[in-house]
Amino acid sequence: MKKDEKVSSIQMLFLLVTTVTVTGFLFVPSITAKFASRDGWISVAVGGTLFGIIVALVCTKLGLYYPDKSVVEYAPELVGRFGGKLIGLLYIFFFMHTNAIIVREFGDFLVTAFLPETPLLVFNSIVVLVAAYAVYNGMEVLCRMNQFLFPLFIAAFSFIVFLLTENISFDNFLPLMENGVKPVIWGSMVPGAWRGEILLMLMFLPFLNQPREAGKTLITAVFVIGFFLTLTAATSIAVFGPLLTQNMVFPVLELARYVSLGHFLERLEAVVIIVWVAGVAVKVAAFYLAAVLGTAQWLNIKDYRPLVYPVGIFILLYSAALFENSRELVDFLATVFAPYAYFFELIIPLGLLAVALIRKRGGQKQ
Amino acid sequence: MFKKWKKIIKKAFVKPHNESQAIGRGESKETVSTDLDKNMRHLKAVFDRCTDIIFREFEAAIGGGVKIAMVYIDGLVNKEMLTEDLVKTLMYDVASLNSSASVSDPAGYLSRRIIAFTEVKLQDNLLDAVNSVLSGETVLFVDGVSKAFALSTQDWVQRAVTEPATENVVRGPREGFTENLQTNYTLIRRRIKSSRLKFETMKIGAITKTAVSIGYLEGIVNNKIVDEVRNRLQRIDIDGILESGYIEEYIEDAPMTVFPTVQATERPDKVAGGLLEGQVVILVDTTPFALLVPVTFPQLLQASEDYYLRWPFASFIRFIRFVTLNIALLAPPLYIAITTYHQEMLPTPLLISIAAAREGVPFPAFVEAMLMETTFEVLREAGVRLPKAVGQAVSIVGALVIGDAAVSAGLVSPAMVIIVALTAISSFSLPSYFGAFSLRILRFPLMALAAALGLFGVMAGLLALLIHLCSLRSFGVPYISPLAPTSWRDLKDMFFRMPWWSMFTRPRMTGSKEPARQDYMQKPRPPRRRPGGGSGK
Structure with a gap:
């Protein structure tokens, strides 16, 4: 491994925020609105954040037993060679599978919204290629790239929200929780799963130059992500109302289309798409790196670079074969994805943490 | 994998030439002898067929007419100085010196008392003497002394210090480096x-x-x-x-x-x-x-003048420069992408006027852009190479061909001409000629991507470019360093140039050994009482 590569806490924070937010803000508003109607933003703000904090605490506690190893490396030490290797394999599969889903989301979105006559595989292969280049250059380069892009994301996001203020109607939020708490809890399942993607920290913790700050970084990340996702969900509900929001595939895109400034600045969805392409490249690269790193560690290979292209081809083909069409994708995200992700984000790490606590392994480096 | 090739290549390129062997044919380590004739024979053999090397032998007025020889290159030494200070001194003036018979250290005595030059090097080795002659020094041999004296007499025709050709300023010193x-x-x-x-x-x-x-x-x-x-x-x-x-x-x-x-x-x-x-x-x-x-890359976008102008002007110029950087790189690709794929992004009146201008143009936007950009690069190169007298002809032809004839013949649209002109002017506004070069080259692949995939292609290209920039380092310093990894205090000297009294520190990446470059609290403020205003008027 290139363990000599180190990134600062703030770089890791930015990377996690970009990774989670960039697909979240596209899909989460309409999915939560389906469950929680006009209270979707509460689901995102409260439920998702709570779940995120739990994942953050578990990941940190577990990771700090082995601050210079990733989950694929320390799982065999915790639960024995066979079980550990199995868990490692599961995680590698999870990263590849999730990545294939992300690539598919990306391609579907562009085909739907942007260039309807271009084959899906063109977009998928280009984003995988760009991500492969980033992964090949390593964690430091990925973080630096994201650090460069992050202010642009924030600027574009705030710009659109700011221009929409005249269209916001707070009446759309009322009445609060008219059907009780239950829909809100159900609605928070999906944003929770999204927030749980910070489990990338299980793989990236060894890169931190100050591993002690991992917990702080993760929890800050959860809150920052929560802020952006809540703002997105709330804006789309405030502008379109719950009914329209839950029937749209990409409410954010419609929001950007809605912006009109003096009949001069119009059709800002291009801004959304450009920013989004950049963000997804970062996200794909982050999951890609986790998958490649994991594979290399699982196979005890010193240098992960020879694995970059094989894994990339796997992700690419998998992304094309996963779903028949984009409705199926959204359906999967709304129903299957949450419990599936919870298994990897919370249940396995909790199990490992329990074992670690019982066996008091790692010599309590706190 | 390439080990075998490396071996083959190494064999093909045997380690070449060693100058010392070439000169002395094995005698290179020969020391300076006490016998003047022997030294001169050696040097004459080394400088065989070198017509610009001058050998001069004469007798000094001391030590009973001791024989002296000097060797120098005609044109690299100051001959007046040699004649006045060396030859004349040794032949006439030293006669007045009370030269006592025996000196224990003749070489030291000579360099201390007799050879009136500011820099004198004593050399034991004939190879050193040869090298001294070649670098413009005059080498002096004295019969009976086993040292050579290398005198710094270098003086050759030089270009004066003039204004630099590449980085001109309005405010700031006009001196540029020379060849010396x-x-x-x-x-x-x-x-x-x-x-x-x-x-x-x-x-x-x-x-x-x-x-x-x-x-x-x-x-x-x-x-x-x-x-x-x-x-x-x-x-x-x-x-x-x-x-x-x-x-x-x-x-x-x-x-x-x-x-x-x-x-x-x-x-x-x-x-x-x-x-x-x-x-x-x-x-x-x-x-x-x-x-x-x-x-770092941002440093290539900074001119020295930025630090001499007052900071609001400098900041404004910096901002303009970031705009022109983007235009120079992106204007043609964006034009291609938008006119080919994303016409809906343009406001309708603009779209109509562009479409009207493009009517009758026989090429797709990509070919049109490639044609014009290539023409421009050719003109630019021709302008650099041609003799000054012909340069004007090129600019006239260029202006007529690009600006007028191509449009009126219906080969390119006026919009394209505007784009190319804008790109050209923008790339000239970047202070580093060599940094602008990279943008000139990168424009072409981005244009191809724009033609193939529209804005998405441009974006993918830019992302790859960004990854590439992030992966570069210059002597260990990340290439886009004040931006990523971010150093907030260095951002004072990045998009804006903050006032001098507010830039307390040297850049983190290079100046961290002694970070403080000035004292705090130097912001000028008016004194409580105006100087000279105390007379109570």
Whole structure:
């Protein structure tokens, strides 16, 4: 491994925020609105954040037993060679599978919204290629790239929200929780799963130059992500109302289309798409790196670079074969994805943490 | 994988030439003999068929007419000085000296009392003497003394210090480096009067023996960078160095990129500024271009004038420069992408006027753009190469062909002409000619991507470019460094140029050894009472 590569806490924070937010803000508003109607933003703000904090605490506690190893490396030490290797394999599969889903989301979105006559595989292969280049250059380069892009994301996001203020109607939020708490809890399942993607920290913790700050970084990340996702969900509900929001595939895109400034600045969805392409490249690269790193560690290979292209081809083909069409994708995200992700984000790490606590392994480096 | 090839290549290129062997044919280590004739025979053999080497033998007025010989290169020495100070002194004036019979150390006595030159080197080795002659010194042999005297008589025709050709300023010094290393030293030393300014010199080039000098400010510079520069320079093994460009290609961190990771500059004030920020300068004899390392991409977008203008103007110019950077790189690709794929993004009236202008143009936008951009690059290159007298003809032809005939013949649309003109002007507005080069090259692949995939292609290309920029380093410093990794205090000197009294620190990446560059609280404020206003009027 290139363990000599180190990134600062703030770089890791930015990377996690970009990774989670960039697909979240596209899909989460309409999915939560389906469950929680006009209270979707509460689901995102409260439920998702709570779940995120739990994942953050578990990941940190577990990771700090082995601050210079990733989950694929320390799982065999915790639960024995066979079980550990199995868990490692599961995680590698999870990263590849999730990545294939992300690539598919990306391609579907562009085909739907942007260039309807271009084959899906063109977009998928280009984003995988760009991500492969980033992964090949390593964690430091990925973080630096994201650090460069992050202010642009924030600027574009705030710009659109700011221009929409005249269209916001707070009446759309009322009445609060008219059907009780239950829909809100159900609605928070999906944003929770999204927030749980910070489990990338299980793989990236060894890169931190100050591993002690991992917990702080993760929890800050959860809150920052929560802020952006809540703002997105709330804006789309405030502008379109719950009914329209839950029937749209990409409410954010419609929001950007809605912006009109003096009949001069119009059709800002291009801004959304450009920013989004950049963000997804970062996200794909982050999951890609986790998958490649994991594979290399699982196979005890010193240098992960020879694995970059094989894994990339796997992700690419998998992304094309996963779903028949984009409705199926959204359906999967709304129903299957949450419990599936919870298994990897919370249940396995909790199990490992329990074992670690019982066996008091790692010599309590706190 | 390439080991076998390496071996084959090594065999094909046997280690060449060693100058000392070529000169002396094995006698290179020969020391200076007491026998003058023997020394001269040796030197004459070495300088066989070198018509520009002058041998002069005469008798001094001391020691009973001791025989003296001097060797120099015609044109590299100051002949008046030689005649007045050396030959005349030795032949006439020393006669008045009370030359006592025996001196225990004749060589030392001569250099102390008789040879009236500021710099005299005593040499034991004939090879050293040969090298001294070649570098413009006059070498003196005295019969019966087993030392050669190398006198610094260098004086050759030089270009005067003039205004640099590449980086012009409105406000700021007009001096530029010259081809002479000594002049360049003085240009820097005049600006930094500190004993901490060090220059280390080495000779690179087995045949040309070009003097290459590393300059830095001790205590400010990061010693690791200096060591790295020294190591990389010492590794160079080549027959000749004719320009600092040779050195640049040997010491780059990333040899396969279009971006320069070494900054070439003609301005001594820029070098002085770089030294104060902890950069290392490499001066090469016979070229007016000094190399500054490490350099970051944002630094290539900064002109030395930014620091001389008042900060609001400088900040404004910086901002304009970031705009032009984007135009120079992106205007043609965006034009292609939008007119080919995303017409809906344009406001309708604009779309109509562009469509009307493009009506009758026989090429797709991509071909049109390629045609015009290539034409422009050709014109630009022709403008640089042609003799000055013909240059005007080229610009007239260029203006007529590009600006008028192509449009009225219906080959290209006026909109395209505007785009090309905008791109050209923008790329000229970037202060680093060599940094702008990379943008000129990158424009073409981006245009191809725009033609193939529209805005998405441009974006993918830019992302790959960003990853590439992030992966570059210049002597260990990340190439886009104040931006990513972010250093907030260095951002004061990035998109804006904050007032001088607010930039307290040197850049983090190069100047961390002595970060403070000034005292706090220097913001000027008016005194409580106006000077001279106390008379109570």
